[in-house]
Amino acid sequence: MSLGALRPSPLVEQATDHLREQITSGEWAVGTRLPGETTLAKALGVGRSTVREALRALAGAGLVQARQGSGVFVIADKPHEDWSARLRRAAVTDVYEVRVLVEVEAARLAARRRTEADVTALREALARRRDAGNAGDAEFVRADIALHETVVAAANNPVLTGLFAEFVPVLEQRLLDLVELLDLRSGDPHHGDESHAALVDAVVAGDAEAAARVLRDELEQTLALLRSRPGR
Structure with a gap:
């Protein structure tokens, strides 16, 4: 996985955009289990808290879902239209x-x-x-x-x-x-x-x-x- 380190601020928005692109481009297909927070944080060059907020944003857009004890999974390749x-x-x-x-x-x-x-x-x-x-x-x-x-x-x-x-x-x-x-x-x-x-x-x-x-x-x-x- 090569996501590319992020520029400083606003890190959460940038992290969200990068992860969303992985999903909407098909790099991470529906049903895919996302890498763990530590792995994503290292790949993006940010802290785990930033990754956590980005994942919350993606969940709010209906793209991913956290499953207790299993991780975070892609559940859609297009965000909900607000x-x-x-x-x-x-x-x-x-x-x-x-x-x-x-x-x-x-x-x-x-x-x-x-x-x-x-x-x-x-x-x-x-x-x-x-x-x-x-x-x-x-x-x-x-x-x-x-x-x-x-x-x-x-x-x-x-x-x-x-x-x-x-x-x-x-x-x-x-x-x-x-x-x-x-x-x-x-x-x-x-x-x-x-x-x-x-x-x-x-x-x-x-x-x-x-x-x-x-x-x-x-x-x-x-x-x-x-x-x-x-x-x-």
Whole structure:
């Protein structure tokens, strides 16, 4: 085995990259038992603790698995694709279908759980969205997403908030593409103002079913437009 000694810092990342290359290149096939930590450390010119951290990273990527008393074995030759990467390459219709599932329930919960601070934040987010109607598409899209983030935050469920946060970078680009693709603001630079105002009103009033219905209708209208266009 000839891996080549590593340069100083960041050693763990370098060790992980070197070991990953051995696996993805086929040098270490699926089912192969990796050399021991001492052997790997000597080959890479690093300490055993660095090798240990690298192996943990590879295990997290789904490439290797430690078996009690037997060693570390290669279990896959391709790393798991993380959630963010999968979202980035997903079809916009797929993203919107999941968005409906997540946000509609978030709106329902927000209407039941919103605090006074949430009410203030919702009204401010709606006002910013309206102000952004006089700006360019990028600013308008950011303000639109910020309002939706505020609705999700008002559900006061940290898991739901964290899940939606994963969507935000993808949504921003996809929504900007969508606004341009469907020319949504050509006739109305404040596109969707009425439905967003109704959503905020329903959440503030504590009407869970109205909040869910308004948001579902808005998102599904956009989804229908997307599905009507070839290749989407």
